[in-house]
Amino acid sequence: MNDEIILSVKNLKKWFPLRRSIAEVFKGKRKWVKAVDGISFDIKKGEIFALIGESGCGKTTTGRLIMKLEELTAGQIIFKGVDISSLSSAKDIKKYKEDVQMVFQDPYASMNPRFRVRDVLYEPLIIHEKTKNHAEMEQLAVKALEEVKLTPPDEFLDRFPHMLSGGQRQRVATARTLVLSPDLIIADEPVSMIDLSTRAEILHMMKEVQERLNLTYLYITHDLSTARYFCDRIAVMYLGRIVELGTSDEIIENPLHPYTKALIAAVPEPIAGKENIIKDIPIKGEIPSASNIPQGCRFHTRCLYAKPICYESDNDPELEENSNDGHYVACYLHKEIN
Amino acid sequence: MSDVLAVNNLKIYYYTRKGVVKALDDVSFTLKEGETLGLVGESGCGKTTLGMGLLRMPSPPGRIVDGEIIIDNENIVPLDENELRKRIRWSKISMIFQGAMNSLTPVYSIKKQMLETLLNHREMEEEQALEIIKKYLNYVGLSDDVLRRYPHELSGGMKQRVVIATALFLEPKIIVADEPTTALDVVVQAQIINLLKKLKHELNLSFIFITHDLATEAEVADRIMVMYAGKIAEIGTNSQIYGRQGPSHPYTKGLLGATPKLREKVEELAFIPGTPPDLLNPPTGCRFHERCPVVFDKCSLNEPPLREIEPEHFVACWRCYDE
Numbered sequence: 001m002n003d004e005i006i007l008s009v010k011n012l013k014k015w016f017p018l019r020r021s022i023a024e025v026f027k028g029k030r031k032w033v034k035a036v037d038g039i040s041f042d043i044k045k046g047e048i049f050a051l052i053g054e055s056g057c058g059k060t061t062t063g064r065l066i067m068k069l070e071e072l073t074a075g076q077i078i079f080k081g082v083d084i085s086s087l088s089s090a091k092d093i094k095k096y097k098e099d100v101q102m103v104f105q106d107p108y109a110s111m112n113p114r115f116r117v118r119d120v121l122y123e124p125l126i127i128h129e130k131t132k133n134h135a136e137m138e139q140l141a142v143k144a145l146e147e148v149k150l151t152p153p154d155e156f157l158d159r160f161p162h163m164l165s166g167g168q169r170q171r172v173a174t175a176r177t178l179v180l181s182p183d184l185i186i187a188d189e190p191v192s193m194i195d196l197s198t199r200a201e202i203l204h205m206m207k208e209v210q211e212r213l214n215l216t217y218l219y220i221t222h223d224l225s226t227a228r229y230f231c232d233r234i235a236v237m238y239l240g241r242i243v244e245l246g247t248s249d250e251i252i253e254n255p256l257h258p259y260t261k262a263l264i265a266a267v268p269e270p271i272a273g274k275e276n277i278i279k280d281i282p283i284k285g286e287i288p289s290a291s292n293i294p295q296g297c298r299f300h301t302r303c304l305y306a307k308p309i310c311y312e313s314d315n316d317p318e319l320e321e322n323s324n325d326g327h328y329v330a331c332y333l334h335k336e337i338n
Numbered sequence: 339m340s341d342v343l344a345v346n347n348l349k350i351y352y353y354t355r356k357g358v359v360k361a362l363d364d365v366s367f368t369l370k371e372g373e374t375l376g377l378v379g380e381s382g383c384g385k386t387t388l389g390m391g392l393l394r395m396p397s398p399p400g401r402i403v404d405g406e407i408i409i410d411n412e413n414i415v416p417l418d419e420n421e422l423r424k425r426i427r428w429s430k431i432s433m434i435f436q437g438a439m440n441s442l443t444p445v446y447s448i449k450k451q452m453l454e455t456l457l458n459h460r461e462m463e464e465e466q467a468l469e470i471i472k473k474y475l476n477y478v479g480l481s482d483d484v485l486r487r488y489p490h491e492l493s494g495g496m497k498q499r500v501v502i503a504t505a506l507f508l509e510p511k512i513i514v515a516d517e518p519t520t521a522l523d524v525v526v527q528a529q530i531i532n533l534l535k536k537l538k539h540e541l542n543l544s545f546i547f548i549t550h551d552l553a554t555e556a557e558v559a560d561r562i563m564v565m566y567a568g569k570i571a572e573i574g575t576n577s578q579i580y581g582r583q584g585p586s587h588p589y590t591k592g593l594l595g596a597t598p599k600l601r602e603k604v605e606e607l608a609f610i611p612g613t614p615p616d617l618l619n620p621p622t623g624c625r626f627h628e629r630c631p632v633v634f635d636k637c638s639l640n641e642p643p644l645r646e647i648e649p650e651h652f653v654a655c656w657r658c659y660d661e
Contacts, residue, residue, distance in 0.1 A: 054523035055494075165613045195380040195614075196550055200596045200607035222523065225553075225598035229607055252600060266528035267600045268553040272580035275374065275560050278535055281528050286493050 006216050007043040007066065007184060012036055012075035014061050018291055033291045035061040037240035038075070040319070043184070048210065048217040050227040050248070052263075053237035056290060059220045062237075063186045066218065067102050068093065079184070098128050101177035105189040107169035111161045117172055118157045121145070124180050144175035147209055167198035174206060178213070185210075188220040203230050224267050228252050236260050239290060239298050241316055246327035256322060256329040256338050258282065258303050297332060305337050342544050343369040343392070343431070343512055348405035350384075350391045359617045361387040361400065363568040366644075369512065374538060374545040376559025378552055378593070382614055384568040385548045386436065389514045392546065393427055409512065428459055431512040432505040436548075437521055441501060442489040448500055449485035452507075459508055474503040477540075478533060495526035502533070506541070516548045531558055552597045556580045561650070564590045567615050567625040570644055573652040586653045589626050624656065632657050 015032040024031070036058040043049045051059040064070045066077055068084060077084045079096065087093050104110040111120055121141035124130075131137055138157075145153035148171040161169055170190055177185050190206070191199045203226060210217055221227055227234055228248045235245040236259065244257040255261045262283035285302045288294055294301050297317055300310040309332050319328040331337075350362040362384045369375050379385045390396050392407060394414060406413045414426050435441045443451055449471075456467045472482050478499040489497055498518065505513055515534065519527040535558065537543060547558050555562055562579045564572045564587065572579075572587040579585045585594060595608030612629040615621050621628055627637035636656050644654040653659070 054525065167613070196552070197380055197593055197596050197610040198613070199609070200598075201609035201611070203607065204609065223598075224524070225600045228600060229598050229604055249603065262525060264600065266524045268528070268531075268551070268557045269599055269601065270553045270556045270580055270594060270597050272556065272577045272582075274557045275576050276535070277557075278532050279528055279557070281525060281532075283525055286495065287523075 004045040005042045006045040006080060007218070008076075008078040009042075009062075009066070010040050010076040010078065012039050012062065012065060012077065013073045014058070014065055014070060015073045031291060033289075034240050034293055035290055036065065037293070038316075039235075039237070039240070039242045040075075041235055041242060041245060043216060043218060045183075045216055046210075046214050047232045048207070048219055048230060050219045050221060050231040050234045051237055052221055052224060052227055052234055054222060054287065056239075056287065057237040058240040058290075059222075059237050060188055063102070063188050063218065063220050067100060067186055068097065094128065098180045099182050100184045100186065101180060101182040103170070103173050103177060103185060103187040103190045106193055107166055107173055108161075108193075110173060111169060113161055116158050116160055117141075117145075117164075120161075120172060120176055121157075121179055124176060128180060130180070140179050141175075144178045145172075147178050147213075148172070148175045149205055150175065165198070166194045167202055170194060170202050171205065174209065178209065181213075182215070184216045184218065186218045186220070189222070190219075191226065192221070192223065199226070206230075224252065224263060236263070239287065239293060241298065241330065242319060242328075243299065243331070244327075244329045245319060246325075250325070250327045254327070256327065256334050257299075257331050258305055258337065259299050262302075297330075299331075305333055307333060309333070340371050341368040342371045342409070343546075344406070344408040345392070346406040346408070348388070348391065348407065349403040350387050350396050350400050351403050352400045354399060354618075357618045360620065361568050361617060362391060363620075364405075365565075365568075365570055366405075367563060367570065367573060369544050369546060371511075371544055372538070372542050373560045374547050374558050376555040376562040377546055377548040377565065378550065378555050378562060379565035380550060380593075380614055382567075382617070383565040385550075385565055386516055387568075388565070389433065389516045389546065389548050392512075392514055393431055393433055394422055395427075424459075428455075428505075428510065429508045430510050431514065432508065432510040434501055434505050434513065434515040434518045436517040442497060444489050446488075447485070448487055448489070448492075452485075452500070452504055455504055456507060470507055471503070474507045475500075477506065477537065478503045493526075494522050495529060498522065498526075498530055499533070502530075502537075506537070509541075511542070512544050512546070514546045514548070517550070518547075519554060520549065520551070527554070534558065552593055553599075564593070567620060568617055569625055569654065570652070571626065571654055573644075573650075575650055578648075578651045586647060586651070586658045587626075587655050588630050588632050588657070592629075592631075624654070626655075 014036040015034050018031040053059050065072050087096055122137050125137050142153040145156055150156045150171050191202050194202055219231055231248050234248050234251045235242045238259050244260045255264055262281055266281050282304050283302050296311040296313045300306040317330045317332045319330045321328050346366050348365045352359040352361055377385045402415055407415055409430050452471045453467055480499050519530050549555055561575050566589050572590045585591055592610040610629050615625055623638040623640055624642050627633045642654045642656045644652050645659050646652050647658055
């Protein structure tokens with residue numbers, strides 16, 4: 001890994017408009033669900049970067065924005081030095097979508113049941129007009145299947161998705177991204193629907209492919225345990241903002257933000273002797289709605305340390321580096337509580 | 339401690355067009371009073387089939403083919419449906435369903451659906467029933483306020499609490515909880531697990547806690563039962579399975595090795611090669627032998643019986659006992 005930055009996200013926002021009542025329309029009031037509300041991060045070439053958070057924190061929306069499946073409300077997404085909002089011609093957008101590929105969560109829903117594996121793998125080649133030659137297509141498909149360890153490839157090419165296990169489908173989904181030789185792969189919960197005994201095998205395969213082809217992954221997940229094993233750096237999201245960012249080991253072993261601390265405390269572990277212990281989870285209340293975000297630090301309603309500065313200030317705390325170690329935290333009190 | 343539930347040689351088969359799927363094949367175990375028995379396995383291993391079977395409601399085309407389910411010294415398998423509904427189901431054994439948040443009707447208020455359940459089972463005045471419902475809502479940490487609400491107004495955790503209260507208010511002693519925390523966020527998941535543990539002690543309940551996640555199981559279960567392809571692979575206490583010595587069955591070992599541990603830096607996670615067998619044509623001998631790292635000739639020929647290798651520790655593996 002070098003320090004070349006492949007993707008840079010700057011103050012990214014995605015607000016979804018809410019339906020308004022007639023009275024609100026006349027008053028000119030607008031209401032928004034602020035799914036992503038000003039996040040910034042850089043992904044280096046060749047690294048595995050994780051976005052972690054609970055459901056509704058905006059991690060999937062971020063992935064979709066980068067993939068250009070949603071239009072951003074504000075901010076910039078810069079891929080290899082080019083702002084992707086400025087891509088206007090269909091040709092440029094197509095080229096971008098060739099370089100950035102996505103693996104979806106549900107391997108059962110993300111594949112056309114009437115397509116054979118062959119067709120699944122040919123489709124991107126046809127759409128992106130890579131080749132019209134069938135022999136060449138087959139060659140590329142076979143190579144991709146070999147990369148994801150579906151061997152012998154000939155045996156799989158003519159199968160339908162229903163003839164594959166969940167793990168095998170997710171391998172095909174990965175192979176489908178690889179036929180276009182992308183630079184960045186966005187993997188949105190790629191293993192959460194896969195059985196535990198094969199989950200590690202899939203992660204292992206993805207990591208191997210990443211190292212061999214020098215790929216970059218954006219790994220979107222709610223699962224801290226697999227993220228620690230799989231990722232180089234982790235960004236923790238809460239209600240549309242990044243609250244903490246650092247190397248995986250730092251985040252897990254030395255969490256600075258109260259939310260990260262609560263998340264880590266809540267993760268179950270396969271260790272004996274805890275069956276009669278009531279666990280202490282340092283967080284209170286429930287997650288507020290993204291259409292009604294608390295003033296000040298948006299975590300203050302759940303924080304056990306909150307002080308007036310947290311709820312009286314006008315803005316959320318900005319991410320700041322803890323001590324020149326690449327570990328960033330967005331908390332007004334992080335110096336006090338750590 | 340006495341047994342509140344005993345299952346003897348239970349067989350549940352699905353009669354499909356393609357043939358008979360032996361989803362649960364000759365399973366026997368007991369549940370002690372006040373204990374949580376964890377039931378772990380991959381999808382398709384028969385854990386949900388077993389859970390539903392215990393309430394005698396296997397989902398069609400499944401049928402209980404053979405065996406006994408003994409609750410309070412009474413075998414409930416031969417009982418007729420009416421009697422079962424009146425005396426056993428929900429009053430002696432109840433269930434928290436998988437994806438409980440979807441087991442509430444979106445068009446009824448919480449009050450209406452909870453009342454309906456209670457009044458269907460017990461003859462009482464509505465006011466009296468409401469008192470009971472409020473008592474149990476308080477037990478699970480909800481205010482009476484939720485009664486007026488509809489499911490879409492509640493968060494996932496609150497819905498799960500409503501479902502737990504509904505499973506409790508006929509005062510059953512046995513609760514089957516099928517993946518009660520799987521669809522929840524990790525913080526809510528931990529809160530629900532805390533709640534279930536608290537209820538277990540306060541109300542002296544016995545739980546069968548079904549999940550695919552060995553890490554969650556370690557935090558709730560007194561004993562763990564591991565299933566593979568419709569059979570029990572191993573039963574052991576929490577310390578036998580998760581303690582230093584570790585489990586005995588190669589499948590349990592594999593599963594535990596594949597479970598990522600947050601507070602431990604691992605370079606490489608283990609995994610079990612292959613996929614679970616097709617239960618239409620289960621392999622001969624030990625059902626795990628095709629994926630087993632320590633397989634030997636006997637494994638594909640004879641099926642290993644479930645044997646006690648030390649007190650309270652049962653294993654079905656030819657490698658784990660002599661003979």
